[in-house]
Amino acid sequence: MTTRTAPGPRERLLDAARRLTYAQGVGVGVDALLKAANVARRSLYEHFGGKDGLIVEVLRLTTAEDEEWYRRTMRAAGDDPRARLLAVFDGLAEAIDAPEFRGCRYLAADLAVADPDHPCHAVTREYRERVHRLLEEELRRLGHPRPEHAATQLLLLVDGALAAGATRPGVDPAGCARELAEHVLDAPGHGAS
Amino acid sequence: MTTRTAPGPRERLLDAARRLTYAQGVGVGVDALLKAANVARRSLYEHFGGKDGLIVEVLRLTTAEDEEWYRRTMRAAGDDPRARLLAVFDGLAEAIDAPEFRGCRYLAADLAVADPDHPCHAVTREYRERVHRLLEEELRRLGHPRPEHAATQLLLLVDGALAAGATRPGVDPAGCARELAEHVLDAPGHGAS
DNA sequence: AACCATATAGAACGGTTGATCTACCCGTCA
DNA sequence: TGACGGGTAGATCAACCGTTCTATATGGTT
Numbered sequence: 001m002t003t004r005t006a007p008g009p010r011e012r013l014l015d016a017a018r019r020l021t022y023a024q025g026v027g028v029g030v031d032a033l034l035k036a037a038n039v040a041r042r043s044l045y046e047h048f049g050g051k052d053g054l055i056v057e058v059l060r061l062t063t064a065e066d067e068e069w070y071r072r073t074m075r076a077a078g079d080d081p082r083a084r085l086l087a088v089f090d091g092l093a094e095a096i097d098a099p100e101f102r103g104c105r106y107l108a109a110d111l112a113v114a115d116p117d118h119p120c121h122a123v124t125r126e127y128r129e130r131v132h133r134l135l136e137e138e139l140r141r142l143g144h145p146r147p148e149h150a151a152t153q154l155l156l157l158v159d160g161a162l163a164a165g166a167t168r169p170g171v172d173p174a175g176c177a178r179e180l181a182e183h184v185l186d187a188p189g190h191g192a193s
Numbered sequence: 194m195t196t197r198t199a200p201g202p203r204e205r206l207l208d209a210a211r212r213l214t215y216a217q218g219v220g221v222g223v224d225a226l227l228k229a230a231n232v233a234r235r236s237l238y239e240h241f242g243g244k245d246g247l248i249v250e251v252l253r254l255t256t257a258e259d260e261e262w263y264r265r266t267m268r269a270a271g272d273d274p275r276a277r278l279l280a281v282f283d284g285l286a287e288a289i290d291a292p293e294f295r296g297c298r299y300l301a302a303d304l305a306v307a308d309p310d311h312p313c314h315a316v317t318r319e320y321r322e323r324v325h326r327l328l329e330e331e332l333r334r335l336g337h338p339r340p341e342h343a344a345t346q347l348l349l350l351v352d353g354a355l356a357a358g359a360t361r362p363g364v365d366p367a368g369c370a371r372e373l374a375e376h377v378l379d380a381p382g383h384g385a386s
Numbered sequence: 387a388a389c390c391a392t393a394t395a396g397a398a399c400g401g402t403t404g405a406t407c408t409a410c411c412c413g414t415c416a
Numbered sequence: 417t418g419a420c421g422g423g424t425a426g427a428t429c430a431a432c433c434g435t436t437c438t439a440t441a442t443g444g445t446t
Contacts, residue, residue, distance in 0.1 A: 222432075243435075
């Protein structure tokens with residue numbers, strides 16, 4: 001039963017780690033995490049087995065949230081598949097404009113963790129597959145002739161927008177990506193006059 | 194005078210750092226760099242003042258090389274601006290296919306170094322501006338109605354392709370990006386029949 | 387031959403890392 | 417009342433971090 005009480009050490013740790021690993025990368029020190037979460041050292045190792053376990057759990061949590069963000073964003077955009085897909089880029093624009101925006105946390109994690117067998121890569125990979133399927137499904141509803149290919153293109157635009165948003169302040173990457181996304185959606189062949 | 198003799202400690206360090214910081218990120222240890230370069234500890238601090246100095250110098254070096262790569266790739270593609278711009282994405286496909294490919298080193302550096310005042314950010318930022326100008330100039334030659342905007346879009350496609358190439362093995366991000374790049378180049382209004 | 391800049395090799399520094407451990411505190415439930 | 421699980425606080429550990437140091441070797445110049 002998950003009643004609404006004061007958050008325990010586990011939740012505090014997850015919340016602090018979500019913020020700190022995004023702001024400073026997965027290289028944050030354990031001490032900083034403990035201090036930010038106001039949690040005893042021991043609790044970390046009891047709940048997550050170590051720093052790596054905490055990081056992977058944070059990724060699991062945020063991927064689930066972000067996937068839900070895609071669903072919510074599209075749901076709020078109505079029924080038209082085209083509008084729903086373009087709404088993703090409008091939402092992206094907002095996210096990039098946020099002062100704490102620092103790029104895609106999953107790309108950052110993948111680039112920062114050199115070991116290809118580290119469990120965090122499996123989490124990020126599955127997340128991308130889920131988003132890809134989400135987009136693909138919507139493209140199918142739109143009647144797109146190549147939904148899988150187009151989904152890959154949209155995902156590339158999302159990644160590009162997040163990267164540009166993190167590295168080129170002052171431009172409007174989401175807007176740029178949105179224009180290109182329109183070209184993706186307007187592929188010939190799905191004759192929905 | 195820079196005759197062709199056996200590479201000194203400085204060059205060996207730069208070469209080792211270029212490889213290791215790309216393979217393992219800028220978080221590589223000094224010991225690993227020294228061992229890979231077969232260089233005495235002291236040489237690092239005499240030549241670069243410290244690890245940060247070495248890293249920044251590596252970024253300066255590789256950005257110069259990569260900018261030259263853009264020029265060379267476009268030069269080899271002939272005179273037609275359109276072919277020259279699309280050739281960039283063909284070259285990207287090759288780079289992504291290379292076994293040692295691990296994404297964009299500059300994006301990785303920007304995401305890994307949290308301190309916004311770290312000198313490495315200035316290097317990467319200037320690099321992106323230079324590439325942007327390169328693309329913009331070519332778009333101008335093409336007679337594109339919005340060369341600056343289109344250059345931003347092409348850069349976004351490049352970043353997206355590099356990101357997707359690093360995180361989604363099996364797909365062909367450069368090919369996807371190339372298709373979208375064609376849409377960018379085909380913007381209406383530059384009446385080149 | 388003497389000198390000097392430039393290497394190398396490696397000890398040692400203080401600080402920090404992630405992880406383990408002991409000691410204690412407190413609310414719950416038997 | 418008493419035991420116990422879960423939390424805190426903090427000492428402690430080995431390992432590693434980037435840096436500085438001394439001592440020594442090498443190669444070219446005067």
